[in-house]
Amino acid sequence: MEKTAFQKIYTKISQITKATCSLEATDVGYGELAIVNGKLAQVVKIIGGLVTLQVFGGTEGIPTNAEVTFLGKAPSIKVSEDLAGRFFNAYGDPIDGGPAVEGEERIIGGPSVNPVRRKQPSELIATGIAGIDLNNTLVSGQKIPFFADPDQPFNQVMAMVALRAKTDKIILGGMGLTNDDYLFYKNVFDNAGALDRIISFVNTTDNPPVERLLVPDMALTAAEYFAVEKNETVLVLLTDMTLYADALSIVSNRMDQIPSKDSMPGSLYSDLAKIYEKAVQFPEGGSITIIAVTTLSGGDITHAIPDNTGYITEGQLFLRRDSDVGKVIVDPFRSLSRLKQLVIGKKTREDHPQVMNSAVRLFADAANAKTKLENGFDLTDYDQRCLSFAKDYSEKLLAIDVNIDIDQMLNTGWNLFNTHFKPEEVGIKQELVDKYWPKN
C-alpha cells in the first residue's frame, strides 16, 4: 500500500503495547488504515485526539518517533477477472511474482446481503464421498466446517471436495498454513489443471499472526465480486479458522478487553458469524459456499471456538479414524448438514432420507453393542449383525476414499440392509421397502 505526497506525517507515538500504538492525530476515520514504521495498521479506537492503531505485523522494533501516515481508507482489494489464478498475501499483494491486479477498489468486510434478496439454497454439491453426499449432503450457499484434530487429513479432503465440486471459482483463504500445506494446495490445484479458477489469499506460519485477520474478508470480498457481478458459483475454503480465532484473542487481550470463555473475546460469535454469513445463494445463480476447517484440541467441541462455530455454521463434518476398518471416515453421529433436507429425496432419489436415517440408527445400535462387548456382556444375534453391518458400512460408505454417485450409495445401503437385517428391523416406510429391498 503506497502513500501519497500530501499526507500528513506524524512522528510522536505516545503509547506502545505488543499489538497497538497510540498517538495524537486529527481528522482520522474509525477503521482507517495507517502505515507505522512501514507496517500496516488499522484504527481501532479514538478518544478525543488520541488514536489507537492495531499494527498487523506486531509492534516489535517500533520507536516512539516512528513515521505514521494515515491512508484515508479502510482495508480494501481491487477486484476484476484478473484475480483468477493468482496468489496473494493477507494484504492482497501478489506473492506469485505476477503484477498487481487492476480493478475496482472495494473495502473488505463490506455490508451484509439483505436477507430478502437471498434465495433458498437448493443445488446439491456432489463430492463422491458417501460420508458427505449420503449422510451430510452439501448444498451451494452453505457454510460448513470440518471439525478435526490437527493430525487428520482435512486439507487433503478439502482439496478433493473442492476439485470434485463443480464450481466456477475456488478461493483459498489460508490462515497460519504451514508452508508445506500451502505448497500441497498449490500442487493439487496445479496437477488438476484447475489453477485458472483458483484464487488464494495466504498467511503462512512464517507471517505475523495478526495479519490473518484480513484473510477471510479478502477472500470473501473477492468471492462476492464473482458471485454478484459475474453470477458465478464460488467455493471458499477457509483453513484454519481456529488460528484465525487465536489471532482475535491475541488482539482483544492486548487491548485489555474482558475475555469470556477460553480467553476468547466476548464478540467471538459475532466476529465469526460476520465471516460465515457471507455464504449465500443469489436468485440470479451466483453463490458463495464456505467450507472451513476448525481444528480441535483433543476432540473437544465444547471449547469456545468450535462451540461458537457450531452455532453459526449449517452443520459440521467430523473426521475420525475408524480402528475397525483402519480408515478415516466421516463420523455419522457428530456430523450434520443442516441444509441436506433441501435436496435429499428432492434432488436425489426418494428413498434417500430413510436409507440415510436407518443406516445411521443401525450404526448407533452397533456402537451400543460394542459398549456391551467392552463391558464383558454377551451379544445377541442382533448385536452381532449390527457389528458386521457397521464394518461394511464404514468400509463401503463412510470412508473418505469412497468415490461413487448418490444412486450407487443408496443401492449399497439397501444391499447392506439385505445382507444383515430383516425389513422390519430397518424401520423404513413400507412403500419404499416394497420398491427397493433387493429381491433375491
Place this chain on the structure above:
Amino acid sequence: MSTKGKVKGIISNLVIVEADGPVSQNEICFIVSGGTRLMAEVIKINGQNAFVQVFESTTGVKINEEVEFAGHMLEVTLGPGILSKNYDGLQNDLDKMDGVFLKRGDYTYPLDHDKKWHFKPLAKAGDIVEAASWLGEVDENGMPHKIMVPFVFKGKYTVKSVSDEGDYTVENTIATLVDSNGKDIKVNMIQKWPVKVAITAYKEKPRPFKLLETGVRTIDTLNPIVEGGTGFIPGPFGAGKTVLQHAISKQAEADIVIVAACGERANEVVEIFTEFPELEDARTGKKLIERTTIIANTSNMPVAAREASVYTAMTLAEYYRSMGLRALLMADSTSRWAQALREMSNRLEELPGPDAFPMDLPAVISSFYARAGYVYLNNGETGSITFIGTVSPAGGNLKEPVTESTKKVARCFYALAQGRADSKRYPAIDPIDSYSKYLEYPEFSEYVGKIISETWLDLVNEAKTILLRGKETYEQINILGDDGVPIDYHVTYWKSEVIDFIVLQQDAFDSIDQSTPIERQQYMLTSVLDICRTSFDFDSFNDVTNYFKKAINLYKQMNYSEFKSEKFNKFEQELNDLIAERRIA
C-alpha cells in the same frame, strides 16, 4: 430546540457524544458521518457526555462529526400492514430497500402510505374512550385489525366523530376525539410506541389456562404450553431448536405469529420467506405468511440492533394482543441478544457479572418474559401473547447465566438433549428433565378436562411414569447385562420405548407426521398406554426386543398415515393381531 452534539470518541460501535443540551437515557440520535445518518441509542450519560450504541458499522466516523438527538426513544410504527412484512430489528421494511446489500443509514417506512384499507367503525359519537379502545376495524389479511385510541393517550376522551365505512389510507383521519379540556384530537390508523416500554392498556392479566395446541406431541401431550404462556428451549447447537420453533410457528393455533430471528442464520429466515407463502394454515385455509411477521436481525446484521429486535417483536405482539387476538412470539435465539448486551457492557467497562454478562441480565430477561401473557382487555375481550425463546448455552452446558435466568421466569422448559439429537430422536426434548408448570394449574386441568377428557392428565402422568421407569430399567440392564436381569425388565424398558418412538419422536419433515391434532394425540396415547398395560408372554429377552420392534414399526407406519384412513386402519389391525398373539388373558 432539539439537542445537538459532537462525536468525541469511537470504540467499535460505542460512540461518545458531547451534547449541547438535555438528553435522556435510551433517546435516539443520528450521527451524521460523511453525509450518511447513522442511528444510535443513548445507553449511558455522564455529565455532558452521552454514550451511544450505533445500530450500524462506525467505519469512517470521525471526531467532531455532528450528532442530532431525536427527542424520543426507539419506537415502532403501529398500524395495518404489519402482517406478512419482513422487517429488520428496527422495523425497517427490508423489501423496500434497494440493492443486494444492506446500506448504512437506509431506513425504510414500515407501513404502506398509499394502500387503502376498508374501514368499519366500531365506536360512535358520544362514546367515552381511553387508550386502546377500539374505534373501528379494517381487514388485514382476513384478520380483524382494530384501529385503537393510541396507547400514549392518558385519561378519558369523548368520541366526537368516527368516519363512515369506506376505504382510507393509514394517514387519513378516521376519528376525532375530544379531551377533558374540550380540545379536538384527530386520530388516524397510525400510532407510535417506544419498544422498551410494555403496553399495559388492558384491565388485568389473570393466570393463563387455555391449552395452545402446537401439533408437537411431546409438547401438547407431555408438557403443554398455554395461550399467553411462556416457554424456552435450551439446547446445544444442532439439537433442533430452530426446527422446533419453525414447526410451532407453522402449526400453533394462533391468530398472529411473530418470528424474531435474533442473531441467527440468514438462510433460516429465507426458509420462512420461501415456505410460508406456500404453506396453508390448516385451520383457516389461508397462507401461513398472511398471519406472520418476521423480524430479522441475523447474525451478520448490526449487533446493537439485535437487542432492539426482540423488543420490536414484543411490541408488535402487544399491539395485536390489544385487538383481542392470540399472538405467538418466537425468538431465536435469546442468547444472542444477551451476548449483544455483554459486548456493549464490556465496552462501557461496567463491572461484569458471571461469564462477563452484565450484572442486571436476570432482571432484563425477567422483565422481558413478563410482557407476555393472557389479558382481559378493558372491553372484556381477551387477548394473549405466548412467548417461546430459544437459548444457546455455551458448550451446551445449562449452568450458565442466560439459561439460569430464563429458567426462573419461563414456565415451560423444553430441554433439548444432545444424546437424543445424536441418535436422531427428534424432537430432542428430554421427556424427563423438561416440564410445564401449567400442569399444576387447577384452571388448566379443568380446561383440558373439558376439551380433551376428564382422565387426560391421568393418562399423561401414567405415560411419564412409564418413561421414567423405562429409563431406570435401561440403566439397570446396562449395568447388569441383558441376561443379568429378569425378562420383565426388558418388557418395562421396551414399553417406554414404544412411548418414546410413537408419542415423543415426530418427523418434522414428513407431511403427515409433522403436525398432530389433539384428538389424534389422544387416540395414539390411549392406544400406546393400552399396550403398556398389557401383560405379555415371552420366552427370552430376544423375544421381547423383536416383538416390540415389530410393534413400534407398525405404530410408526400409523403415524405416517392419514388419521383413520384405510392405510392407518390396516396397520392398526396388524398391530392388534400382533398384540393378540402374545397377550396373557
